[in-house]
Amino acid sequence: xxxxxxxxxxxxxxxxxxxxxxxxxxxxxxxxxxxxxxxxxxxxxxxxxxxxxxxxxxxxxxxxxxxxxxxxxxxxxxxxxxxxxxxxxxxxxxxxxxxxxxxxxxxxxxxxxxxxxxxxxxxxxxxxxxxxxxxxxxxxxxxxxxxxxxxxxxxxxxxxxxxxxxxxxxxxxxxxxxxxxxxxxxxxxxxxxxxxxxxxxxxxxxxxxxxxxxxxxxxxxxxxxxxxxxxxxxxxxxxxxxxxxxxxxxxxxxxxxxxxxxxxxxxxxxxxxxxxxxxxxxxxxxxxxxxxxxxxxxxxxxxxxxxxxxxxxxxxxxxxxxxxxxxxxxxxxxxxxxxxxxxxxxxxxxxxxxxxxxxxxxxxxxxxxxxxxxxxxxxxxxxxxxxxxxxxxxxxxxxxxxxxxxxxxxxxxxxxxxxxxxxxxxxxxxxxxxxxxxxxxxxxxxx
Ligand SMILES: [Zn+2]
Numbered sequence: 001x002x003x004x005x006x007x008x009x010x011x012x013x014x015x016x017x018x019x020x021x022x023x024x025x026x027x028x029x030x031x032x033x034x035x036x037x038x039x040x041x042x043x044x045x046x047x048x049x050x051x052x053x054x055x056x057x058x059x060x061x062x063x064x065x066x067x068x069x070x071x072x073x074x075x076x077x078x079x080x081x082x083x084x085x086x087x088x089x090x091x092x093x094x095x096x097x098x099x100x101x102x103x104x105x106x107x108x109x110x111x112x113x114x115x116x117x118x119x120x121x122x123x124x125x126x127x128x129x130x131x132x133x134x135x136x137x138x139x140x141x142x143x144x145x146x147x148x149x150x151x152x153x154x155x156x157x158x159x160x161x162x163x164x165x166x167x168x169x170x171x172x173x174x175x176x177x178x179x180x181x182x183x184x185x186x187x188x189x190x191x192x193x194x195x196x197x198x199x200x201x202x203x204x205x206x207x208x209x210x211x212x213x214x215x216x217x218x219x220x221x222x223x224x225x226x227x228x229x230x231x232x233x234x235x236x237x238x239x240x241x242x243x244x245x246x247x248x249x250x251x252x253x254x255x256x257x258x259x260x261x262x263x264x265x266x267x268x269x270x271x272x273x274x275x276x277x278x279x280x281x282x283x284x285x286x287x288x289x290x291x292x293x294x295x296x297x298x299x300x301x302x303x304x305x306x307x308x309x310x311x312x313x314x315x316x317x318x319x320x321x322x323x324x325x326x327x328x329x330x331x332x333x334x335x336x337x338x339x340x341x342x343x344x345x346x347x348x349x350x351x352x353x354x355x356x357x358x359x360x361x362x363x364x365x366x367x368x369x370x371x372x373x374x375x376x377x378x379x380x381x382x383x384x385x386x387x388x389x390x391x392x393x394x395x396x397x398x399x400x401x402x403x404x405x406x407x408x409x410x411x412x413x414x415x416x417x418x419x420x421x422x423x424x425x426x427x428x429x430x431x432x433x434x435x436x437x438x439x440x441x442x443x444x445x446x447x
Pocket of ligand 1: 082084152174
């Protein structure tokens with residue numbers, strides 16, 4: 001029989017820099033290679049694309065994969081489940097150390113390629129393999145990777161299954177059980193159920209929102225919330241700005257459609273908007289109306305904002321970056337009066353995003369909201385639903401999959417303990433069938 005190890009490399013003590021390794025005898029599959037952005041942003045003037053891995057590991061920004069040297073085995077594949085930076089942002093710094101292909105879905109693959117191209121310190125030459133949801137990739141004679149369709153706050157997200165001679169290992173980071181998505185299809189419940197019936201040795205699952213009671217609302221609820229704020233008003237002739245996650249293609253697609261319904265020109269503004277949305281367009285995930293305008297580079301942005309003010313703010317719907325108050329992003333620059341777009345009293349600013357719970361973003365966001373209010377803006381905050389499963393969704397997935405072992409990942413210890421309480425309710429026993437791992441630890445699964 002083959003012995004199985006699950007190695008928590010990163011993302012078990014914190015949010016971000018996710019990386020897990022599954023060891024099957026002497027073959028290793030890496031799941032995700034993420035970046036913890038707030039550890040980079042806390043320093044001024046860092047140019048991450050020129051930095052060395054060891055420096056970034058020391059900052060806690062990328063997973064400390066130096067522990068992999070102590071693991072007896074060879075990495076055979078690097079698998080990424082979706083294109084968020086906390087899942088792919090470590091690739092330019094770490095992937096070249098492993099002679100293994102990087103496997104991901106088409107949209108994720110395109111984002112990984114952009115990451116690799118913008119890297120200035122290392123050259124990542126790994127083979128890149130595109131695998132669609134529903135597909136299987138044979139890694140070695142005994143190990144294959146299967147992708148199962150999921151839903152999350154970015155398109156083309158999957159559950160990854162590592163099939164081993166000892167059974168399947170399901171990696172469920174990140175997901176929501178959205179049965180009414182506005183883009184793509186609902187998660188593949190049929191396959192999840194059949195997988196559960198076949199028997200699952202272990203499930204590694206995100207714990208992010210496991211302490212939040214109930215069920216995560218569908219993206220179709222967010223669609224209605226945003227529509228109600230944008231169209232449900234008698235003050236339809238004022239300036240309106242929407243800000244949301246540039247990578248949230250489904251949300252941006254809804255907002256673009258609402259702009260047309262409002263008789264306004266949708267204008268995507270900010271470098272990240274340019275990257276994520278144009279990539280989705282190139283791959284055929286999203287259609288644009290003919291009148292859409294997109295501006296990424298700084299000089300184009302200011303020119304466009306000037307044009308909007310000259311022609312009339314009520315004729316446009318700017319969709320901009322900067323909802324977390326990130327210095328240098330578009331909305332904070334508008335709030336600071338650094339652009340030609342001025343906020344007049346009564347103008348509306350819609351935050352189709354939550355506040356990421358870290359002291360730094362909370363501080364940035366507070367400053368942003370205060371500056372906007374001082375200029376007379378009316379604020380609509382949290383017009384948003386989460387992309388992460390809540391407690392009862394976790395309960396449901398756990399019961400569908402019915403794994404022998406469960407390991408919460410992708411969260412801090414408070415998030416893991418919420419998951420552990422829920423899993424105990426489902427009959428799992430901590431230290432026996434339910435496992436709390438910290439970064440750097442390996443769990444040996446023995447039959
Ligand atoms: Zn994610």
